Amino acid sequence: MSSNLDPRSLLDELRNFDKGGFFDLGHPLLNRIVQGFVKAAGIGAAQAVSREAYFMAIEGAGLDNGLPPEVLPGANKNRLPGLRGETSSKSLEAMVKNTGKESLQWGLAAGMYSGLTYGLKEARGAHDWTNSAVAGAITGAALALTLDDSSHEQIVQCAITGAAISTAANVLSGMF
Template sequence: MSSNLETRSLLDELRSFDKGSFFDLGHPLLNRIAESFVKAAGIGAIQAVSRDAYFIAIEGAGLESGSGLESTGVKKQRFPDLRGETNRKSLEAMVKNTGKESLQWGLAAGVYSGLTYGLKEARGAHDWKNSAVAGAITGMTLALTSEDSSHEQIVQCAITGAAISTAANLLTGIF
């Protein structure tokens, strides 16, 4: 048994995610939420690190990224603590941004996955209605994680989440 563990490659480990349950928390709903959270949080972390690295590189090279200009023409710094240099404050800001981003991605995936599973079990059907409700609640949850969430932003995120989720559900059988 130990020789099998020693010879397994990273690719074998990644393939095993699709075959079985990564977590066994005693209930399929909890397993699904935990797996979705961990997988999406990893994707969110990769996305945040690559975005922050891009902005650090652009700023360090003295180039304009184009996205940091306000309507007044004044350059607005996207991450005020990231300076394009190797220092402790920049690293701490990057870790903070990465943690927040991965938490948001994991939260969205866990909430959506848990809701679709719970609604499927409660209603006995998996259809666009489950996707719409789960997408709306997930959108509201994400809006509430932003720093300045307004009533309008929460409603817009709920509508957007419901629309994207419903469209994805309806298009699943086509492609």
């Protein structure tokens, strides 16, 4: 018989995390939202930091060949604003601030998507591609609204893209 006081390794905790064990907020919907948020926020932070490290390495190694930033495809498009490759506290502060912002965006998107798919499953009584499409469309539209200058076309395009990606993921998850 096992109790909650038995010593567990970090590997055991991570295995339990995949089964949904870190949070118990009293309702499966809340648990899904928070777990989706936490997992995606971590991924968003790792993505933002690794992207900035890549660009700093490219600049430091001189692989940009002295070309202006507008010539390099995507070089400054996704850069963290405020970072100039310095080691100053201002540069570190900008990186932490922007990494936090991206983590929050990723987390909110994942939490929203997870909550919507669970809610639709409970409301419709079925878990199928339709739930994924609707949740993806709503999440995509919500993400488009976080852009600095979102237009009607961008919102519709993000909704369609979100629906397509989530539907494809749902359909392909049964194949592999």
